[in-house]
Amino acid sequence: MRQSQLFTKTRKEAPSDEVAKNAKLLIRAGYIHKEMAGVYSFLPLGLRVQNKIVGIIREEMNAIGGQELHMTALQDPEIWKKSGRWDEKSVDSWFKTKVKNGGEVGLGFTHEEPLTRIMTGHVRSYKDLPFSVYQFQTKFRNEERAKSGILRTREFLMKDLYSFSQDEKEHEAFYKRAIAAYKKIFSRAGIGEKTYLTFASGGNFSRYSHEFQTITDAGEDAIHLCEQCRVAVNEEIIKEQNACPECSSKKLSAQTTVEVGNIFTLGTRFSEALGLTYLDEKGASRPVFMGSYGIGPGRLMGTIVELFADDKGIVWPEAVAPFQVHLVSIAGADGAKVGREADKLYEALTRKGEKGRNGEKGVEVLYDDRALRAGEKFADADLLGIPLRIVISEKTLADGKFELKDRRTGQVSVMSERALMEKLCS
């Protein structure tokens, strides 16, 4: 995309009421816009990043057999009363509203109840089990505090997957596959090394549930990390057992973290409340055994910003970056020539792939073709955080070479057009 066409502009200052690093940087760089406390719109660059994260999650959910659907925000009180989660006393983060000529409805903060009801129309026999479904859907939570930028918001996209099994044993097998899928997601998104499978309290149906916690000072959580096993326990668990649940080591180090994912054994809590049963091999009616598995793509995006940003701006891992390459033209006295050469390189890089070159979409390039001073362009490029910067100027043209800079390491390399195309397009 030509940056001259992109409507967003960078800004020197974030809103004065914004305290979180992720929000300050994302607003300054034009990725997001703050509508109200805890409510953020995603501008084109921000939506691109979120879509990259969504794409990674979708691939991994499909790989474990998840079927994608899309439920509604508006929630029928009837089913939440059956599960005991309608009352403000049991759930204090509801947004509620009123339907004209009708009663009160809720805005979904999760979807166990409506999905369980849907399944009563589709699950009949043990032959229909196991399976899992997921969605990317906007959740609403009436949070008390909203000070952490996009790490904790009142409205956010969530990937929620739900599994349906005959019994605990069948459930456990899927649960393990979900853990493996989550590890892949965090690894592909670039935060695998800082993210730990964390044992948390399990509820009625399981000794433990699991969180995925990423170490960052920006977090609101704390974990106790076993360096030996690379697993952790959360604050609830450490109170019960001051030891690693895997190796029983008592050498645990406290860390500040943000929860980037959680998986939970629901058992038959919702299927019993809402009448989701199946006929087993002997023809007996039994409640379906369920699990739930959540990731917030926006929170993951905020966590990535917190982890990798430096004093110049955002640093995106390649897999989630809005563009792979930031092509920056620096027009000197002979601006027209630099422009022509930069245009040519932009076309060559973004051309859709043939015979395997460039992939299906070509290389994703943000092309800074704006008539600005070099210093301003470089400052914007650092703030935006695209992994690879290519500079074209009269000097680089005179040398017949391009200058490449790695945003993360700052390392600069100089190469011919041919070497550049080979590096980026093969």
Place this chain on the structure above:
Amino acid sequence: MRQSQLFTKTRKEAPSDEVAKNAKLLIRAGYIHKEMAGVYSFLPLGLRVQNKIVGIIREEMNAIGGQELHMTALQDPEIWKKSGRWDEKSVDSWFKTKVKNGGEVGLGFTHEEPLTRIMTGHVRSYKDLPFSVYQFQTKFRNEERAKSGILRTREFLMKDLYSFSQDEKEHEAFYKRAIAAYKKIFSRAGIGEKTYLTFASGGNFSRYSHEFQTITDAGEDAIHLCEQCRVAVNEEIIKEQNACPECSSKKLSAQTTVEVGNIFTLGTRFSEALGLTYLDEKGASRPVFMGSYGIGPGRLMGTIVELFADDKGIVWPEAVAPFQVHLVSIAGADGAKVGREADKLYEALTRKGEKGRNGEKGVEVLYDDRALRAGEKFADADLLGIPLRIVISEKTLADGKFELKDRRTGQVSVMSERALMEKLCS
């Protein structure tokens, strides 16, 4: 996808309170689920159709330079008070709710106000204009009636595009491109022949706005169609001028229609209310001239069902069908052999394309590998409405041929595997 893995089942009866044909068929076929009156979840097949429609719209919006973003449902009252649209007297379809420790907020039914505010941070000079942005975002409308299935719902996905221009002349040029893009969208989605550009009342800034109206008895609107020009006028306009606005013909025929899109000149109404100005070439401050352009993908999907369904079920145009091919295996005495051959054909059809064959994704096939009687499978296939059905049975294997049936025409052709692969995969 193997149909044995798909969790949704078809059903003989729709909910007894459902009167609209689109909802009855879509629920019976397992495309959607009714949560409450006017509130529908999209199950996997339904989401696939909606995503196809979204894909077509996105391509055409990108083709006219639209930049995609994503705004929030939760709405800050402050900006709606400035435009005069917060009050129940001016807008009677608000859903409103309360933020904890804060005041009342709305659920967006459209997004002129928040987008105009966003733009005050990004538009400075005439050099920043014109441009357009769009989103696919969930809208909430507190409708009095909700009897038309997914044609009119209280919560729905909407594509809303907004244009920002220096003045009316610049706006008109974009407006014409938007009309052309909309025509392409409806044509690609298969309803072009039944859809008419319709002159509607224009508001303060323009003599006319435009609707796209599709002729179907299921509609809640009426238009007056000039057979000569293939344009129409809506009920408001016919009262003012009983003639075609293009050719002045008075031969207009009344038709029942559903509105599948609308485009609107907003002028400076919102930019003046919210202070969105730019500096023109002479350095004078002027309000930005705006337009808005909406399409509801769910309503479009419902309209397609209404238009093409027959007494056996849904009939999808190819471009929006959840799958292109419904492969149905009919196991007889030697079920294993039929299964093996059907598996082989399924693999061959869905294999990702190489050298241009099969495209990027292979052919999209729903493979009915379920152990059911032929009659049940054929009835399900008719209900689901996938454009092309391929049957494999002992008989077709004995003949060395496959039977293809066109869902729309009912036409059956018999062909060799080679001819089949050439037809579908080149």
